[in-house]
Amino acid sequence: MHDDLQGGIVVSVYWSALVGGMLIGVSASMLLLMNGRIAGISGILARLVQGAEISTNAAFVVGLLSGPLLFLLVFGQWPSITIISSLPVIAVGGFLVGFGTRMGSGCTSGHGVFGLARLSQRSIVAVATFVSCAIIAVFLMRTFRS
Amino acid sequence: MNTQLLRVLVSLTSGAVFGFGLSLSGMLNPVRVRGFLDITGNWDPSLAFVLGGAVGVTAMAWRLAGRFIGQHSILASTCRKTDQSTVV
Numbered sequence: 001m002h003d004d005l006q007g008g009i010v011v012s013v014y015w016s017a018l019v020g021g022m023l024i025g026v027s028a029s030m031l032l033l034m035n036g037r038i039a040g041i042s043g044i045l046a047r048l049v050q051g052a053e054i055s056t057n058a059a060f061v062v063g064l065l066s067g068p069l070l071f072l073l074v075f076g077q078w079p080s081i082t083i084i085s086s087l088p089v090i091a092v093g094g095f096l097v098g099f100g101t102r103m104g105s106g107c108t109s110g111h112g113v114f115g116l117a118r119l120s121q122r123s124i125v126a127v128a129t130f131v132s133c134a135i136i137a138v139f140l141m142r143t144f145r146s
Numbered sequence: 147m148n149t150q151l152l153r154v155l156v157s158l159t160s161g162a163v164f165g166f167g168l169s170l171s172g173m174l175n176p177v178r179v180r181g182f183l184d185i186t187g188n189w190d191p192s193l194a195f196v197l198g199g200a201v202g203v204t205a206m207a208w209r210l211a212g213r214f215i216g217q218h219s220i221l222a223s224t225c226r227k228t229d230q231s232t233v234v
């Protein structure tokens with residue numbers, strides 16, 4: 001938790017996290033029940049790039065990108081984003097994330113939200129793998145940077 | 147309205163709700179995500195709340211889908227959830 005967040009503010013941060021997560025669940029539920037599709041961001045983006053179901057996949061991506069703008073309209077400020085890494089590190093990290101999510105057949109939304117919701121063994125293994133590897137990566141970055 | 151247009155509108159709305167939820171959750175901020183992974187440092191459990199909320203709601207929808215809809219969703223005759231080979 002951030003040092004500047006104390007007491008009641010911490011609680012409200014957790015409420016935002018929970019409600020935000022539930023909205024992500026509502027989004028995934030809509031797509032499943034109405035369109036019969038899984039709200040996996042990497043999969044939707046990959047299918048869009050490959051030219052499959054362009055209209056619905058593009059609509060989802062446009063909606064997704066409008067999310068922060070809706071946040072601005074509702075709360076009067078942009079969602080806070082703090083970038084601490086250099087551009088080359090971000091570029092390499094982004095490439096690895098993209099490569100890994102394709103190789104692992106899904107990302108935090110597909111495996112993390114949807115896979116865990118339906119107790120898919122493949123997704124449970126994927127989530128356990130990417131979370132533990134990410135924890136190790138963060139630990140190593142901390143150790144070697146400081 | 148035809149079915150295809152409805153499906154596009156559902157996708158657009160679903161994307162917008164996802165993006166707004168992600169913004170509200172704080173997980174657009176890489177520092178917050180890293181805070182969850184930084185278990186030996188100043189640990190930030192927020193991501194667990196985000197994932198818990200999302201998985202909880204989606205799990206209910208998954209059970210609804212199985213009970214009421216079977217193999218078909220409302221606007222599509224095919225449903226990806228029944229296709230085991232599908233990339234999520």
